[in-house]
Amino acid sequence: MTKKRLLLAEDDELLASLLNFRLKKGGYDVSHRANGKEVKEYLAGTMPDIIVSDIMMPYFSGMELIAYVRKELNSQIPIIIISSAGNEENVLNAFELGANDFISKPVSPSELLVRVARELNKN
Amino acid sequence: MKTKNLLFQLSDLESHLNNFSSEKLTTDEAFHLKISFQHFKKNLLEMVFLSRESNNDSSNDSQEKKSIARTNEFETAYPEIDLQTYEAIVEHHKSYGNVLKDLEIDAAMDEKDFLIFKGKTNDKQNSDTQIDLSIILEECMGEMGLLRELITLFIGNALEFMGAAKIHLQSEDFEQLDFAAHKIKAGLAMMRTDGLHDIVVQIQKGCKIDQDPKHLEFLCKCFNEEFPKVKKSLDSAYVELTNN
Numbered sequence: 398m399t400k401k402r403l404l405l406a407e408d409d410e411l412l413a414s415l416l417n418f419r420l421k422k423g424g425y426d427v428s429h430r431a432n433g434k435e436v437k438e439y440l441a442g443t444m445p446d447i448i449v450s451d452i453m454m455p456y457f458s459g460m461e462l463i464a465y466v467r468k469e470l471n472s473q474i475p476i477i478i479i480s481s482a483g484n485e486e487n488v489l490n491a492f493e494l495g496a497n498d499f500i501s502k503p504v505s506p507s508e509l510l511v512r513v514a515r516e517l518n519k520n
Numbered sequence: 521m522k523t524k525n526l527l528f529q530l531s532d533l534e535s536h537l538n539n540f541s542s543e544k545l546t547t548d549e550a551f552h553l554k555i556s557f558q559h560f561k562k563n564l565l566e567m568v569f570l571s572r573e574s575n576n577d578s579s580n581d582s583q584e585k586k587s588i589a590r591t592n593e594f595e596t597a598y599p600e601i602d603l604q605t606y607e608a609i610v611e612h613h614k615s616y617g618n619v620l621k622d623l624e625i626d627a628a629m630d631e632k633d634f635l636i637f638k639g640k641t642n643d644k645q646n647s648d649t650q651i652d653l654s655i656i657l658e659e660c661m662g663e664m665g666l667l668r669e670l671i672t673l674f675i676g677n678a679l680e681f682m683g684a685a686k687i688h689l690q691s692e693d694f695e696q697l698d699f700a701a702h703k704i705k706a707g708l709a710m711m712r713t714d715g716l717h718d719i720v721v722q723i724q725k726g727c728k729i730d731q732d733p734k735h736l737e738f739l740c741k742c743f744n745e746e747f748p749k750v751k752k753s754l755d756s757a758y759v760e761l762t763n764n
Contacts, residue, residue, distance in 0.1 A: 409677075409703065410676075411670060411673040411710065412706060414666065414673060415666070418660065418663070453699075504706075505659075
């Protein structure tokens with residue numbers, strides 16, 4: 398069985414290291430990108446099965462990423478947004494742009510794994 | 521850390537006052553209340569920052585004797601808190617007791633002050649720099665290598681924040697300081713470094729609400745002073761886990 402490709406867009410190396418490790422252990426083919434520019438470059442060559450992205454990223458925010466995937470790439474792949482507590486307005490905007498789910502920081506890797514699996518099962 | 525706690529409590533109180541003023545008071549009353557509170561906070565900060573030399577330079581003998589007596593009495597009761605903070609608490613009761621009573625939040629403040637006066641404190645305050653890495657190790661699925669990597673990244677992030685905060689404070693760029701605090705906050709919560717996390721939350725509040733450079737400088741100084749203790753605790757906790 399081929400592994401599902403997951404793009405992790407997160408500029409916080411601390412959080413990314415833990416999530417990268419747990420998602421890989423969870424059986425996903427994880428590609429980590431630390432800023433919006435790298436994310437865009439990656440998406441130009443590969444379309445993952447799911448994206449997990451922080452909202453606040455250098456160069457290209459999580460919001461811009463959702464709009465880019467939905468409008469320019471015309472893709473409906475699941476996108477899970479990572480947001481800080483107190484950023485409810487951003488979360489609402491993300492849903493309006495087409496995000497499928499969100500998870501608050503500090504992120505529980507176990508919870509993220511459940512949410513990723515749920516989104517992939519929907520498709 | 522008690523002085524910092526006092527200031528954190530005051531910042532929280534300030535938030536409560538903001539909420540209260542918008543709901544219950546007229547605009548003028550709210551304005552006066554807020555100005556009074558800010559004046560008190562400014563005075564408290566000045567008292568906290570006063571050097572002991574300024575007390576020693578006092579030419580008034582009786583005042584000096586009184587000060588020394590109070591210092592001795594107080595330091596016996598509670599060795600970790602300094603005279604300026606003690607004076608500030610007394611002043612707080614004199615000047616703001618009625619205001620706080622009107623706002624029906626005096627009981628909570630009294631309880632906290634009582635703990636400080638009596639030299640008692642709760643477990644959380646005592647264990648501010650105690651860090652339990654076992655939960656993070658669980659999230660790392662027992663991989664000590666990953667845990668070590670996370671600690672290294674955490675230390676790097678904290679050092680970067682300290683540098684960035686210094687620059688943003690110098691240029692009084694509160695938006696960038698808020699952003700830097702925002703970026704490090706999740707990592708602090710993730711590593712269960714509650715003391716540093718609380719300071720960063722206060723820095724964010726300060727950047728958004730009053731934008732007082734002196735207060736923010738104080739909070740950043742708290743972070744810089746707290747960080748080495750946290751680092752030491754992290755290292756100890758890691759060694760302890762390694763030995764187990």
